[in-house]
Amino acid sequence: MSLSPKQIESIAHLARLELKPEEIPVYADSLSRIFGLVGELDRAQTAQVEPMAHPLEQVQRLRADEATSPNQRELYQRNAPQVEGGLYLVPKVIE
Amino acid sequence: MSGEWETVIGLEIHAQLATKSKIFSGSPTAYGAEPNTQADLVDLGYPGVLPVLNAEAVRMAVKFGLAVGAVITRRSVFARKNYFYPDLPKGYQISQYELPIVARGSLDVVMEDGTVKTVGITRAHLEEDAGKSQHEGVGVSAIDLNRAGTPLIEIVSEPDMRSAKEAVAYMKKIHTLVRYLGICDGNMQEGSFRCDANVSIRRKGAEKFGTRAELKNLNSFRFVEKAINLEVMRQIDILESGGTVVQETRLYDSDKDETRSMRSKEEANDYRYFPDPDLLPVVLEERFIETVRGSLPELPDQKAARFQQQYGLSLYDAGVLTASKELAAYFEAVAALVPSDPKLAANWVMGDWSAALNKDGLDVAESRLSAAQLAGLLNRIVDNTISGKIAKEVFEAMWAEGLEADAVIASRGLRQITDTGAIEAEIDAIMAANPKQLADYRAGKDKLFGFFVGQVMKSTGGKANPAMLNDLLKKKLAP
Numbered sequence: 016m017s018l019s020p021k022q023i024e025s026i027a028h029l030a031r032l033e034l035k036p037e038e039i040p041v042y043a044d045s046l047s048r049i050f051g052l053v054g055e056l057d058r059a060q061t062a063q064v065e066p067m068a069h070p071l072e073q074v075q076r077l078r079a080d081e082a083t084s085p086n087q088r089e090l091y092q093r094n095a096p097q098v099e100g101g102l103y104l105v106p107k108v109i110e
Numbered sequence: 111m112s113g114e115w116e117t118v119i120g121l122e123i124h125a126q127l128a129t130k131s132k133i134f135s136g137s138p139t140a141y142g143a144e145p146n147t148q149a150d151l152v153d154l155g156y157p158g159v160l161p162v163l164n165a166e167a168v169r170m171a172v173k174f175g176l177a178v179g180a181v182i183t184r185r186s187v188f189a190r191k192n193y194f195y196p197d198l199p200k201g202y203q204i205s206q207y208e209l210p211i212v213a214r215g216s217l218d219v220v221m222e223d224g225t226v227k228t229v230g231i232t233r234a235h236l237e238e239d240a241g242k243s244q245h246e247g248v249g250v251s252a253i254d255l256n257r258a259g260t261p262l263i264e265i266v267s268e269p270d271m272r273s274a275k276e277a278v279a280y281m282k283k284i285h286t287l288v289r290y291l292g293i294c295d296g297n298m299q300e301g302s303f304r305c306d307a308n309v310s311i312r313r314k315g316a317e318k319f320g321t322r323a324e325l326k327n328l329n330s331f332r333f334v335e336k337a338i339n340l341e342v343m344r345q346i347d348i349l350e351s352g353g354t355v356v357q358e359t360r361l362y363d364s365d366k367d368e369t370r371s372m373r374s375k376e377e378a379n380d381y382r383y384f385p386d387p388d389l390l391p392v393v394l395e396e397r398f399i400e401t402v403r404g405s406l407p408e409l410p411d412q413k414a415a416r417f418q419q420q421y422g423l424s425l426y427d428a429g430v431l432t433a434s435k436e437l438a439a440y441f442e443a444v445a446a447l448v449p450s451d452p453k454l455a456a457n458w459v460m461g462d463w464s465a466a467l468n469k470d471g472l473d474v475a476e477s478r479l480s481a482a483q484l485a486g487l488l489n490r491i492v493d494n495t496i497s498g499k500i501a502k503e504v505f506e507a508m509w510a511e512g513l514e515a516d517a518v519i520a521s522r523g524l525r526q527i528t529d530t531g532a533i534e535a536e537i538d539a540i541m542a543a544n545p546k547q548l549a550d551y552r553a554g555k556d557k558l559f560g561f562f563v564g565q566v567m568k569s570t571g572g573k574a575n576p577a578m579l580n581d582l583l584k585k586k587l588a589p
Contacts, residue, residue, distance in 0.1 A: 029380055031194050068187040068209070068385045075390040080129050080166035083136030084150035091154060092146070101145040102244070102252035105196045109245045 017047045115311045117342050118319055119277045120269035123284050124262050125294040126302040127170045133238050133261035134161030141300050149255035155199035161388055167261040170293035171211045171236050172402045177291055177409055178231050180215025182399055188389040191381045196253050197241035207383040210235035219279045220429045229280045230268030237262050274338035278331050281305055286410050286433050304329045309341045321355040325362055337362035341369050413438055421452035430460055436474035440481055447485030454488055466509050478509050487515035496526050497576055528575045537586050540565045552589040
């Protein structure tokens with residue numbers, strides 16, 4: 016399978032990655048080869064196989080409904096580039 | 111609205127589950143806390159953290175599923191819904207996709223005219239809520255992640271509704287149900303209960319659905335109705351002028367009373383769902399499901415059916431009185447004290463009492479009158495101490511001052527006149543004072559009967575027993 020430059024641009028946009036124009040053919044080539052590798056799985060006979068949601072043969076354990084996390088805002092916000100009035104500030108996003 | 115178009119509506123209702131902690135972390139979920147004081151490392155999407163599922167959220171989702179007669183999925187799976195927005199720091203929302211915890215169910219909705227509409231429920235899945243963003247600042251958005259990770263159940267309906275009214279009735283029914291079940295506080299102002307509406311139109315009789323628009327974040331029943339009606343008009347205008355409807359997400363602006371395009375859904379829809387490797391499949395044992403079933407309260411439909419049978423109410427009235435557990439309990443408390451006339455109790459609870467609550471913006475629990483006080487008033491109607499009309503006056507005084515009916519009736523001298531002699535004396539006086547009207551009436555002007563009723567009521571301060579007055583007047587006025 017070969018990915019077009021347009022598909023590469025769209026994937027990059029979904030991943031919020033900025034690509035230089037000269038990088039597009041590079042990614043087109045390497046991503047296409049990864050697809051080829053994964054594509055080999057298509058040849059496996061899976062008609063009789065039940066889809067697997069998780070490789071571990073276990074079921075989800077549940078947590079009791081208790082509020083156990085204390086407020087550590089100050090600690091966490093030391094890690095943030097910009098905060099104000101307890102709010103995290105990020106570059107403006109508006110739809 | 112143009113007659114030849116049919117509206118098709120499906121709703122996605124988001125109900126925040128009333129758990130103490132978040133769906134995948136131990137952060138508290140209380141509303142209104144200082145920003146970001148209820149967001150821990152899991153909610154903030156720090157690397158290396160693992161989500162652990164809240165047992166109570168699972169139990170609540172199952173409770174909902176059982177209440178709408180749905181299939182409970184014995185093995186459900188969480189999936190990542192990928193999109194970038196700062197109110198969701200992980201870059202994905204943990205939701206359910208192919209295997210939701212609640213599969214196909216349905217709900218009966220009673221319309222105002224008494225017809226019953228069955229709405230199919232496609233599915234209901236568990237997911238986490240996102241944080242909140244504010245965009246007032248210059249060049250920056252401000253993020254509060256307290257809400258991030260709050261458990262939600264998203265209830266997806268079939269496109270079964272054919273009018274805004276049906277959509278609102280269905281949404282109200284779900285609202286009633288989640289509060290009965292105690293799984294959501296239903297507070298729409300705080301965003302605990304909100305909905306998106308998928309709206310399309312098609313020619314009457316057409317099989318194929320038209321292209322739909324998704325109306326986002328409708329957080330009041332009134333807005334749902336208004337936004338849907340606006341959207342239907344917009345789509346009719348487009349199609350009747352030869353255009354085509356674009357599939358898109360639209361935002362309802364209640365200030366301008368219009369819907370406007372938010373973004374093209376094509377791109378936004380590329381969510382690349384895949385099973386979340388951080389979470390294992392959720393397996394529910396039969397015994398667990400049966401325990402939850404055993405914990406279900408009397409549900410709105412069951413209660414409404416009982417009210418119809420036990421109190422002789424109409425389907426619609428029974429529906430109104432069972433709209434909330436609290437309202438139903440208040441009505442039953444009143445009805446128990448007015449055993450001879452439960453319909454009178456129903457009419458007063460739905461009428462003057464509900465109107466008084468609304469006017470003062472009060473909840474049932476905040477009623478200025480206890481069920482016993484209201485029943486005390488109704489019993490004075492039943493035993494003919496006062497007329498229904500005077501009762502309204504007594505009610506107002508009771509409501510304003512928190513008094514007992516008997517106290518108001520006594521202090522204002524409102525006791526009904528049921529003494530034949532006294533009423534006759536009043537009639538005689540009125541007849542004597544109005545010889546012209548009396549002559550006209552006797553000459554065939556039947557309409558003047560009302561005049562005499564009015565005069566006697568006026569002279570007795572409305573206290574003459576209406577039925578007795580009518581009988582006596584007829585006799586006295588006869589030539």
